[in-house]
Amino acid sequence: MTARRKPAIIETGSLSYGMLPGLLGFHLRRAQVSLFKHFARTVGQVAGITPGLFGMLQVIAANPGLAQSRLAEAMEVERSTIVKVVDQLEARGLIVREPSAVDRRSHCLELTELGRAELARMEQLVLAHEAELAAKLTPEDRQELTRLLIQLAD
Amino acid sequence: MTARRKPAIIETGSLSYGMLPGLLGFHLRRAQVSLFKHFARTVGQVAGITPGLFGMLQVIAANPGLAQSRLAEAMEVERSTIVKVVDQLEARGLIVREPSAVDRRSHCLELTELGRAELARMEQLVLAHEAELAAKLTPEDRQELTRLLIQLAD
DNA sequence: CGGCTTTTGTTTCCTTGGTGAACAATATCC
DNA sequence: GGATATTGTTCACCAAGGAAACAAAAGCCG
Secondary structure, eight states: OOSOOOOOOOOSTTOOOTTGGGOHHHHHHHHHHHHHHHHIIIIIHHHOOOHHHHHHHHHHHHSTTEEHHHHHHHHTOOHHHHHHHHHHHHHTTSEEEEEOSSOTTOEEEEEOHHHHHHHHHHHHHHHHHHHHHHTTSOHHHHHHHHHHHHHHHO | OOSOOOOOOOOSTTOOOTTGGGOHHHHHHHHHHHHHHHHIIIIIHHHOOOHHHHHHHHHHHHSTTEEHHHHHHHHTOOHHHHHHHHHHHHHTTSEEEEEOSSOTTOEEEEEOHHHHHHHHHHHHHHHHHHHHHHTTSOHHHHHHHHHHHHHHHO
16 A cells, blocks of 8 residues: 555544435434434433334324234334234233224224323323424424425325 | 224225324434335445445545544444444455554544445445435425424434 | 135244443553 | 553344244135
8 A cells, every 4th residue: 555644633523424414314314313312312211112102102092993904004014013013012001902803813903091091191292302393493494394304205 | 891992994095193294203204214215225225235334434435544433423323333334344345444553442444445436336326316316306495405404403 | 615815913033223331452641 | 650531342132123934814706
């Protein structure tokens, strides 16, 4: 190697991210990591839940009697992934698998009383978390961001 | 259970997401999943790389001689996480760990010739991927989205 | 009706990123 | 020179997810 070595003295602040700042994915990921950490500090720490599990719970609550396969489609994950999620939520007493009256293969997911109570509590925390996030943007910007994200996701 | 059972007949299309559509995190996640899948189809399949690894490679390329600890800070992950990443990239012959001249504890990360060539190829694929994504938005909207994401991430 | 085909939930194994704790070697500070 | 901090590493873990195989149950079709 005959090439001259570059200085290689790089302070944390002045470090280059190459082409990354020109990519939507980079900023999308940063925003999500930031949001996720905020969720963990505010909602997660208090209610012991992750964004993913909260989302599952929301969909189950909003669609009583939902079969696991439908939930998998809604969340765009495989059926085998749903099994673990449902196991967790059931183990915590938040939901139950009830046998379907019309199809003996499928399980109807339902919230328990505890599940309803816990979800209500979580929702308050999530709304507070959302409000803190939204404070970084004007109401119009928040609306605009939502619109653009939907457009990007198709 | 004496309560009347709700119909529980829910077609995939007409299923409710509860309060999720009102949350930024929901749309952020959807957009990212969509983008990630697109990246996997276009860049990943061809160049065998993930958004995460590509990002690491970019930062290493843009900051020759970077120490692993600095990289960890830049990517906001733990040092122990970086070890595996560097192992992978080194195993593929894209980078090398060179001993630092000034600190015998630290390793200076450098791209190899192969690494530079591969990265250049990846960059072309990434730019094409980005262009396809950006096609969903007007140029102004893309700019606006970037601005809002940065603002949200702090 | 009876035989294929599909769907549903499940289990098992694997992969990907990531964490935290402990550790040896090396720097740094007082 | 001795305490303290930093660097890279290993190891054991965890969470989210996917793939494949499977049994039970539905559904289809001749």
